[in-house]
Amino acid sequence: MSKGMECLAPWAGEACGVDTTATPPVAVRAWHRRGHLRYAPATPEAAVSPDTAVACGMVPGAAMAVWLTAPLVSPSKTVRVLPTLLDMALPFPLEECISTFSPPECRLPEDGGEPGMTALAVAARKQDVERRLAELAAAGMDPHVLDHEGLALWTQALRELPPEPGEGPRVVMMVRPTSVLTAVGAGGRFHSAHRSAMADIAGLERTLRIQVHAVAGAHALPEMVKWIWAGDPDAWAAVRPRLEAALPGVSSSVEAPDLFLARALAIRALTRGPLRCNLRTGTFTHPQSVRQTAHVLYRRAAVLGGLAGVLLVINAFCAYSATRQLRRAETWFMGGVRQVAGYAVPARGENALLIAERELAARMTAESPFATAYRASLLDTLNGILTAVATSEPPHVHSLRVGFDRIAIRGVASRTDAATLMHRLAPLGYALSLDPGTGTTADETVPFVIEGNAGRWP
Amino acid sequence: MTRKTNAVYVFIGALVVLVASLAWSLTLLAHEPGRRQALRQTEARMMRLEPLMRMARTLDARRAPFNEASGVADTVAQVDALFTAGNGAEVRIETVGHEGWRLHRVSVTYVSVEYEVLAARIRRAEALRPPLKLVECVLEAAPGKTGAGRAGLRFERIEPGA
Numbered sequence: 001m002s003k004g005m006e007c008l009a010p011w012a013g014e015a016c017g018v019d020t021t022a023t024p025p026v027a028v029r030a031w032h033r034r035g036h037l038r039y040a041p042a043t044p045e046a047a048v049s050p051d052t053a054v055a056c057g058m059v060p061g062a063a064m065a066v067w068l069t070a071p072l073v074s075p076s077k078t079v080r081v082l083p084t085l086l087d088m089a090l091p092f093p094l095e096e097c098i099s100t101f102s103p104p105e106c107r108l109p110e111d112g113g114e115p116g117m118t119a120l121a122v123a124a125r126k127q128d129v130e131r132r133l134a135e136l137a138a139a140g141m142d143p144h145v146l147d148h149e150g151l152a153l154w155t156q157a158l159r160e161l162p163p164e165p166g167e168g169p170r171v172v173m174m175v176r177p178t179s180v181l182t183a184v185g186a187g188g189r190f191h192s193a194h195r196s197a198m199a200d201i202a203g204l205e206r207t208l209r210i211q212v213h214a215v216a217g218a219h220a221l222p223e224m225v226k227w228i229w230a231g232d233p234d235a236w237a238a239v240r241p242r243l244e245a246a247l248p249g250v251s252s253s254v255e256a257p258d259l260f261l262a263r264a265l266a267i268r269a270l271t272r273g274p275l276r277c278n279l280r281t282g283t284f285t286h287p288q289s290v291r292q293t294a295h296v297l298y299r300r301a302a303v304l305g306g307l308a309g310v311l312l313v314i315n316a317f318c319a320y321s322a323t324r325q326l327r328r329a330e331t332w333f334m335g336g337v338r339q340v341a342g343y344a345v346p347a348r349g350e351n352a353l354l355i356a357e358r359e360l361a362a363r364m365t366a367e368s369p370f371a372t373a374y375r376a377s378l379l380d381t382l383n384g385i386l387t388a389v390a391t392s393e394p395p396h397v398h399s400l401r402v403g404f405d406r407i408a409i410r411g412v413a414s415r416t417d418a419a420t421l422m423h424r425l426a427p428l429g430y431a432l433s434l435d436p437g438t439g440t441t442a443d444e445t446v447p448f449v450i451e452g453n454a455g456r457w458p
Numbered sequence: 459m460t461r462k463t464n465a466v467y468v469f470i471g472a473l474v475v476l477v478a479s480l481a482w483s484l485t486l487l488a489h490e491p492g493r494r495q496a497l498r499q500t501e502a503r504m505m506r507l508e509p510l511m512r513m514a515r516t517l518d519a520r521r522a523p524f525n526e527a528s529g530v531a532d533t534v535a536q537v538d539a540l541f542t543a544g545n546g547a548e549v550r551i552e553t554v555g556h557e558g559w560r561l562h563r564v565s566v567t568y569v570s571v572e573y574e575v576l577a578a579r580i581r582r583a584e585a586l587r588p589p590l591k592l593v594e595c596v597l598e599a600a601p602g603k604t605g606a607g608r609a610g611l612r613f614e615r616i617e618p619g620a
Contacts, residue, residue: 333503353506364513
């Protein structure tokens with residue numbers, strides 16, 4: 001049984017459900033158009049399109065649907081024990097069967113017992129599946145989906161007539177002139193499905209009475225049975241009064257009752273929903289289903305591959321541009337370091353910069369004569385000092401030292417005269433300072449020192 | 459291997475490639491802050507390097523005319539002719555070699571010299587090619603004299619060659 005809500009023929013663009021309980025078989029074609037599901041009566045032979053899935057059913061007598069309960073709380077563990085539980089429930093070996101299971105769901109017993117997990121199992125003997133496929137082949141049909149008719153009735157009834165809040169037992173009746181197909185459940189939960197011959201109405205009544213009472217439990221009284229009628233309306237008269245009298249309740253009939261099962265099979269094949277199952281699996285899988293499934297996988301792989309390709313191209317571009325940006329900056333930086341240091345520095349980053357700074361400082365020191373060579377003659381400065389000294393009376397200059405960076409003039413004078421001399425030396429461009437000695441008055445003659453710094457010429 | 463199995467393998471392969479691409483994207487995104495920081499640091503270093511490069515270019519430009527100069531002067535002879543001849547100056551010449559050029563440091567000391575004479579000799583020294591550039595001058599007045607005294611001069615001359 002499909003896990004979750006997947007449709008039975010995801011590859012199909014449309015589905016053709018064939019109801020072989022009718023004589024002759026009736027068919028319904030379903031398809032999607034603009035997001036809406038459409039369906040229309042068709043003939044079984046109409047399903048020739050390669051993207052059309054043909055869905056037929058296995059009658060409840062040939063395929064059983066049974067609820068299994070495991071005293072576990074873990075769904076994954078429950079999934080592992082379900083085959084064993086089904087094997088115990090089956091009257092024949094599991095190896096001879098095709099089986100599917102619904103996803104386990106938690107179920108709290110109403111009698112206060114231990115909680116557990118339940119799952120619906122659908123199983124059919126392989127020879128019954130083979131026989132059914134042979135029958136259909138003889139009728140000119142090769143279905144892609146072999147659904148369970150009882151489940152199809154049940155889910156289609158839920159789809160067309162959703163259960164009302166507090167609704168009690170529900171019985172879906174598919175009545176044909178020779179047989180009756182029933183699905184019983186309550187509150188939207190499927191319970192069981194049966195097939196009876198029209199000749200055995202008493203047996204059918206007994207079966208339904210047992211099933212409805214089993215389903216009702218604490219939900220509702222048997223008087224509240226919800227009857228849903230489908231199939232051949234002419235055949236209802238033979239069973240409806242008697243059954244409704246035995247199990248009173250509310251009756252409803254579906255639209256186009258004759259096509260109800262075919263519609264159910266087509267819609268289940270094409271849409272997502274609960275309790276989907278396809279007994280044509282394993283060795284019985286239809287070759288076209290395999291092909292179409294492979295095509296779907298290839299298409300999805302192509303989409304994923306395309307996305308991956310686009311992502312790879314974007315990633316490659318981003319990685320390349322990021323690396324290139326960093327490398328260009330690094331190359332520029334290392335080229336600059338090489339230019340400054342004068343050789344290829346083996347270090348990187350901050351260390352390279354420190355080496356470049358150190359090498360440049362050493363070079364500036366070594367090449368300071370080149371800077372000096374471009375300066376004006378020091379003789380001009382010397383003449384300027386001598387002129388200033390000559391015009392300053394009465395300072396007596398004992399010595400002077402003149403360099404491009406520094407001058408120093410020592411002599412003897414009053415503080416006023418020394419200050420005047422310093423003022424006259426100001427145009428030479430040195431930052432001058434005067435040490436006027438230790439005289440007591442401004443006119444007292446004392447030793448002085450005028451010093452000046454020119455700062456560092458770049 | 460059935461057709462469906464092949465398709466499943468192809469699908470899984472595509473899925474793996476997509477997951478790998480996504481993982482690469484995530485890795486790139488995760489490394490992006492670090493890359494940005496590295497780039498910022500490099501740019502910061504580049505900004506610090508730029509003035510150093512300007513200075514290096516300035517030094518190169520200063521040296522360029524000296525690199526192009528040809529011929530070597532006889533410093534000893536020129537200094538002797540300028541300062542030593544007939545006036546007893548004490549001269550010391552020191553030569554320092556560098557890659558592509560050398561520096562002559564010439565120290566001249568006079569016990570007593572007239573400043574006018576001294577200035578004329580300095581002018582002649584600086585007019586030589588390559589020039590003897592005066593870089594320091596120390597004068598001390600002689601007691602009782604005007605316009606003369608002890609003098610110490612220091613010159614530098616740059617010459618091409620190792």
